[in-house]
Amino acid sequence: MSDSSFGENDPSLETDETTGDRSPGTDETATASPLEADASMDSQPFEKIESASDRPFDAVELTHRPSVASSVVAVAAAGFGALLAGLGSVNGLAIGAVGGAVLGVGLIRGHRTAVDIGALAVFAGVVIGGLGSTAVEPTVLGTIATVLAWDLAHGGIGLGEQLGRESPTRRLEAVLFVSSLSVGLVSGLLGYAVSLVGAGALPVDAVVLLVTAAALLTVALGARRSY
Amino acid sequence: MNRWRLALGLGIVALVGAVGIAVWDWSLGLNPETITLAGACLLLIALSAMSARRGSRSLGRPPAPERRTTVPVPGDSLSDALDSFRTSRIGLTASSRRIEHGLRTAAIAALTRFEGVSTTAAEGAIEDGTWTDDQVAAAYLSESVEPPPRDLRDRLLSIVGREQGFRTAVCHTAGAIAAIPSSRAIDSDSNVSVPEYGQFSTSRAAEPDRSNRSSPQRTADRAVSGIELRARRSTGHWTGIGVVALCAVGIGAIAQSPPVALAGVVGIGYAGFARSLEPPTLELSLERELSDADPDPGDEIDVALTITNDGDGFVPDLRLVDGVPPGLAVTEGSSRLGTALRPGESVTLEYTVAVGRGRHEFDPVFAVVRDLSRSSEHEYVIESDTTVVCEPALEPLGVRLALRSAATARAGRRSTDVAGAGTTFHSVREYRPADPLARIDWNRRAKTGELATLEFHEERSARVLVLVDARTEAYLAPEPDATHAVDRSVDAAGRIAATLLETGDTVGLAALGPTTRDGTRGRDTDLCWLAPTTGRDHAVRIQERLGSHPQFDPAPPDTAGSWRPQLKTIRRRLDDRIQIVFLSPLCDPASVTVARRLEARDHPVTVVSPDPTTDRTAGQQLAGVARRVRCVDLRRADVPVVDWQRDESLEEVLARFQERGRR
Missing domain, CATH: 3.40.50.410 (von Willebrand factor, type A domain)
Known part of the structure; x- marks a missing residue:
């Protein structure tokens, strides 16, 4: 490779290669040894200029876990449901509390089946509580709380999967919470109004018809939409 | 479709009847046993509905454009890495035992290049096992070398699977081959690092690296104009709410407990909510602003995406993923947004990206709109053109560049072997008339009285x-x-x-x-x-x-x-x-x-x-x-x-x- 001419920034080296020396006629340039060359290299460390190739991009890693606000509200609602169940019977409280815990764990892990099981347990607690009491209000409210918890938990998991915890989603979560709560309250109020009109205890015939209506309506409304 | 209409109609009739009985004391003359029977029927329906609903929940997976596009790592697959040796050398085509032959070729290539031995000597060294200190590697490439005694754990493992022993040997051999050049430069006590096995059979053409990620990295693979509806689906968010309604009413009927039966009404309310709504038609206008449209490579710029609802309807659930180009990486904030928009309202999504060199065009924005109940969603891609051009800084290096002489x-300023005028000493020659005075060697003239001319490297x-x-x-x-x-x-x-x-x-x-x-x-x-x-x-x-x-x-x-x-x-x-x-x-x-x-x-x-x-x-x-x-x-x-x-x-x-x- 003797035919390669190496340009450089250091004038103290072999004569046939040197270009940096600006004083013509000095013969000393030929006497520098490789050792000195090393020393001069070490004494002038190259300033490392940061360029695109030196700096890797630290991209944000989205946390695809259930969103915090929805999760907190969901667990609170489940807890509220369990408490209302406790008004009717202690067993209801116990089962509801266990369900709330399972729902919470499911939210921490982002596990949909655990959320389903937890919500079902809370609902079972509410039903048991309702069987042990004659007051309508705690059971209806407990059901609303349970459905709300389940709804928000799944919504939170979905938000985590689609958008991640880092993304701004508070506004969306607030809208969904309010809409879901109002639907529950309105339908609960309707049921409550029917029971009030029926003066506490409905006639047996009415209950049967109501049951049938419920069954048919749920089957009708629960049918999957086909696109 | 007709079935549920029938069910709906009958249900409404039954409901009216129930309200009529409750309010106006109509009588049908039913006994409690009938009620219990009806309740049991409802529970059965609930159970069957519950078993049918598993796995029905479906979510639109949005793309993940936040990171830069990935590229393959050299040697992702062992067979490709070995193939590259085979093509760089002639001969040794092997159909069976491909890996062993490939490794042998690799070892010969490394020995002849880095140790400077001939091909015959390299083959001999491999046969003797003297080319490496790693006994496993030496034995793998040569019949005449005894493999080292294995400990009990290895023996047990090899009984379980022959594959394990083979993999270990391949890894040891690859490590030994990679250590060949350093074995002379560094002392012999430097222990050879044994690599992982990695993937073998997948070739690069068959396995694009992007498939490792669950979601695509681009929001759209082609340009879109305006707002384009890409998919509509039901999310199944409320599947299972019927179970609540049916269970509550069923249990309430059996136990003749009004509170529980009324709890079912709540479930029916939610079921109706889930059915009755449709996602609004999306009319959005987007405006993207960059803090710097002409950044240097590695710079971080702020992106502000303003989303305005131009439609007449309330958009209750809007999920948006900005189409960050493949060459940009989001470094702060998030390029995704979940929000609700009233008509005429606008929100701004702000985040920071690191810009790499190149011309980056933003991909269309990906948006999912749901109705208020979240039971159905529409997927859109929305055109939004913004371009960032990031030119590399042409910054001269601190060193002179070594070039070959041509x-x-x-x-110019590059010294050549041609003698003439310049700044670097080349030689001394006899004086010729008309040589410039500045180039005469006056020292020699003073010592000896002779005239001589200095020659320098010409600079071209x-x-x-x-x-x-x-x-x-x-x-x-x-x-x-x-x-x-x-x-x-x-x-x-x-x-x-x-x-x-x-x-x-x-x-x-x-x-x-x-x-x-x-x-x-x-x-x-x-x-x-x-x-x-x-x-x-x-x-x-x-x-x-x-x-x-x-x-x-x-x-x-x-x-x-x-x-x-x-x-x-x-x-x-x-x-x-x-x-x-x-x-x-x-x-x-x-x-x-x-x-x-x-x-x-x-x-x-x-x-x-x-x-x-x-x-x-x-x-x-x-x-x-x-x-x-x-x-x-x-x-x-x-x-x-x-x-x-x-x-x-x-x-x-x-x-x-x-x-x-x-x-």
């Missing part, structure tokens, strides 16, 4: 073509989303060009690689070509091409193009005496061919090679060995190679290259 007749300028290897095979990085070799090459090309222009040399620019990204074959005129010349406007042109020419696109192309016609075109355009700085990772045999063909056509070539190899798996180590073998082969063919490691700056490596070349 100077032009033009005066060089004509250089900077050729960037941007073929699909060059898009490689030590980690899938690290800066890849083409990015480093282009960055280096800009700085080398700037350095040469500063020293008065003429510089041209060309590239090998696909001119389009969609797989269609580009024309010759699409090739990046700037003939060597000088001047400030030329520097600007180089910067523009490096920043936005499609051949230098930071996103890896999908298909491999053909480089041979491109090389032919470039060679036709090259004048005599142009020398070439070739920037290539040297990770496939073709890159060596390019360098040697140009060298054979009397264009002195200097290769600057950014190293994208790493050493985690056996395949990756072997890919590294193959690359070093190519470097040695090129150097033996008198083509200087600058081996540019990942953690070094270009200045460091060029300065070291100069020092080594001089000794």
